[in-house]
Amino acid sequence: MKLTKNLYVVGGGRFGFGLSGELDCHVFVLDGGSELALIDPGLGLNDDFETILQNIRDDGLDTRRIRKLILTHYHCDHIGAAAEAAGRLDVEVFASTLAAPVIRNADEKAVALDVAKAAGFYPQDFHLPPCPVHREIHEGDVLEVGDLRLQAYDTPGHCDGHLSFTMTGGDRNYLLGADLVFWGGKILLQNIHDCRIDAYAGSVFKVADLDFDALVPGHLQISLRFGKQHVTRAADAFRQLGVPANLV
Numbered sequence: 215m216k217l218t219k220n221l222y223v224v225g226g227g228r229f230g231f232g233l234s235g236e237l238d239c240h241v242f243v244l245d246g247g248s249e250l251a252l253i254d255p256g257l258g259l260n261d262d263f264e265t266i267l268q269n270i271r272d273d274g275l276d277t278r279r280i281r282k283l284i285l286t287h288y289h290c291d292h293i294g295a296a297a298e299a300a301g302r303l304d305v306e307v308f309a310s311t312l313a314a315p316v317i318r319n320a321d322e323k324a325v326a327l328d329v330a331k332a333a334g335f336y337p338q339d340f341h342l343p344p345c346p347v348h349r350e351i352h353e354g355d356v357l358e359v360g361d362l363r364l365q366a367y368d369t370p371g372h373c374d375g376h377l378s379f380t381m382t383g384g385d386r387n388y389l390l391g392a393d394l395v396f397w398g399g400k401i402l403l404q405n406i407h408d409c410r411i412d413a414y415a416g417s418v419f420k421v422a423d424l425d426f427d428a429l430v431p432g433h434l435q436i437s438l439r440f441g442k443q444h445v446t447r448a449a450d451a452f453r454q455l456g457v458p459a460n461l462v
Contacts, residue, residue, distance in 0.1 A: 215273065217438060220245050220362060220384035221430065222273055225256050225266040227291075229433040233269055235262030237336065239291045239432045242390070243270060243280070244381070246360020250275060251282040252305070253390065254432065258295025259340065266295075267302070277303060282359060285309040286392035287376040288316050288325045290342055292432065297343035308357065310368065311350040313375030320344035326373075326406040351377060369394050369421065371414025372402055378417075380424055389426040389441060394418065397435035399447025400459045415452040422449040433461075 215223050215233065225234035225241030234241065238256030256262060270277055283305040285293050296317065300307050309317055316324045320342045330336050351357070357364040357379075364379040372393045381388040393402050394417060401418070403409055422445050429441025437444060451458040 215269075217436065218385050218428075220381075221388070222270070222275070223436070224269040224273065225262075226433075227256075234265045235259050237291050238262060238266075239393075240430075240436075241266055242430065243273075243275060244359050244362055244364075245275070246358070246362040246383075248360040249282070250280045251284055251357075251359040252280050252299060252303070253284050254286055254292040254392070255283065255295040255299040257291050257336075257340075258298050258343075259337070263295040263298050263302075280305055282357065283307045284357065284364070284379075285313065285317065285347075286378070286390070286432065287373055288313045289373060289393070290325060290327055290330070290336060290340070292392070293317060293345065294340070294342060297345040300345055306348045307346055308349050308351055309347045310366075310375045310377050311352060313377075314347040314350045316375070317345050317347050326404075326408070329406055364390070367420060367424075369417035370408075371410060371417045372404075373406070374408040376417070378421055380426055386428050386438070387426040388428040388430055389421060389424065389445070390430050391421065391445075392432040394421065394431070395429070395445045395448050396431045396433065396461060397429070397437060397444055398459065399444050399451065400461050401448055401457075402461045403457070404462070411457060418445065418448050418452055418458075421445055
């Protein structure tokens, strides 16, 4: 589904647009002209990733032009299909320096898969496949996708190794925020080992100082204009020594 000339949403489940598997995060394609990038390929149950590929084709895009697979963080609804995507596409895989070894080794304890299964979020028979990571991303690194420039920011709090990106060079300035901040200034705190309020606040303060108009989160509503007001709302709540409203 084309949102702008540079941004397509091609997957997502019950916390999205129902384009693919019910547990998938938003799955995005970035169109930089000379090449495409895939952001977070979803959980990858059954034939869900094939559905995502078909959505890309239905949008008139050639999957052979996808040269980068960018993983924002290591939660399974974002990376479960990464191994399949890396095997089916001619891509270089990117993740943060902290997330990369977890993804390569399919460390289910580190990604809190055991806790999520106990809570009934994922099927008991789901296991995270290991996926190669070709390039580890540090804060300040710039990834080029054709004419687009993605600058990386470390934004822990929702989990360790979480990345957000500003995207420039296209029709507007974007914040690709993954699971950091959502519409209405909400956040996503979970009862898992690496979710921390103090780190979360620092990450929100960091991105609140950035220049962007579109807020593109990993779930729920997408704001193509006036997106910064949602981040500002979350930052204001943290500055008052409180906690922004939580999604769950």
